[in-house]
Amino acid sequence: MARVVITGAGTINPLGHSAAETFEAMREGKCGIGELDIRDVERLSIKLGGQVRDYDPDSRFNRQQQALYDRFTQFTLVAAEEAIAQSGLEFSGHFAGEAGVVLGTSGGGLNTQDENYRAVYEEGKNRVHPFIVPKLMNNAAASHVSMTFNLKGPSFTVATACASSNHAMGQAFWLIRMGVAKAMVTGGSESMLCFGGVKAWEGLRVMSKDACRPFSANRNGMVQGEGAGVFVFEEMDHAKARGADILAEVVGFSMTSDAADIVMPSQQGAARAISGALQDARISADKVGYINAHGTGTAANDKTECAAVSNVFGQHANEVMISSTKSMHGHLIGGTGAVELLACVMALRDGVIAPTIGYQEPDPECALDVVPNEAREAKVDYVLSNAFAFGGLNAVLALKRV
Amino acid sequence: MSSNVKDRVIQIIAEQAVLEPSDVSMEQSLDDLGVDSMGLVEAIFSIEESFDISVPFNANEPEKSEFDISSVASVVAAVEKLVAEQSG
Known part of the structure; x- marks a missing residue:
């Protein structure tokens, strides 16, 4: 089976308009969540969200393109351009026939x-x-x-609610591993911060x-965000042969279904x-330094x-670091796993663990090292990225330092 | 007015519990009646629609909510209070 590496990363999300800006914000524990600025916000009872700020579609896309590109497509193209440019492919x-694109989104x-x-x-x-x-x-x-x-x-879209991006990236990983593709552009995007999208939530x-x-013991719910994360996954030999800068290796993927409850x-x-x-x-499990x-x-x-x-980590659960960057960028629903994979790349490549900000009170039911409030320097060899969707569909990726 | 509120709230809870309103008693909890978290959220939605009120309730911290859901009686009392506050 072929080995798979990441050779490009791009994003636009509430923390920044590029991977570099996002790494910087995660390192500093910045919060990209704020008052929603959308039409009819006064009729919403939830007025909080992680919006992509200072984004001007006119500076990126012409009128004809905007007629065809919804905001979620625009975010995807912005992130993909950055990732592909970094990969040098x-x-x-x-x-071209050996390279495809598989992306996650929930709402399209x-x-x-x-x-x-x-x-109408x-x-x-x-x-x-x-x-x-x-x-x-x-x-x-x-x-x-x-x-x-x-x-x-091979190109397609995966929609599994909050696990869409992880499922998409898992498919990209498998396609390369099985020899079906040499390179895959993958990740996900979401732009649900409109009146109907928030009203439904x-x-x-x-x-x-x-x-x-x-x-945090006093947590009281989720905050929705928007944006995209896109990566270039590439067969390791192909990347090495052309001397590409390798960000991380993708080493494992698993998906399961709870077959139990539509929301719990x-x-x-x-x-x-x-x-x-x-x-x-x-x-x-003891090889994993960060989740x-x-x-x-x-x-x-x-x-x-x-x-x-x-349950899975046993004794090692006390040592592994586990943080949620949703505290900073909100829940990007179908795009969330992709933006969160950036935190995994940062942990492996830069040795910086993104924090869980807004942490105020320990909860005995969440008694793990959640990297509260401040980023931490640590050398980690393996990381996991979790995504568990409404509908009970779960997808977990494992990455390795190179 | 007050008995109307009570009857309508019981009817809404009974519907979620798949029971006859006559089988619902005031001291029972929603748990006793077999109303789960999704049933509760649906019941609150029905209450908001029926009485044209807004119910402050966050499923993440039900105990902190001003809307007391510990028993049928407490729900009725909470709805009566909200109707009085939000009417007109």
């Missing part, structure tokens, strides 16, 4: 849906722009990445009105995914996740 000739072009439902229902219009369907479809981002960068191999009554405080997480399902990723990577937690800041997730980690 050019997709042409035979190689939700802003486009929101705006156009308004037009609220404003009573009987006509919408001709490109609404290709703009809102979940695979729009993957297709535009494919077209923009000439990726002609309000209904569940799991959203915080003040902050995302994962693992299962300790067993999460634990099976974590131990599955370790087995796939052929490592024991990027799913860590949503809800009562249910955080205690279930800590119990699952304790």
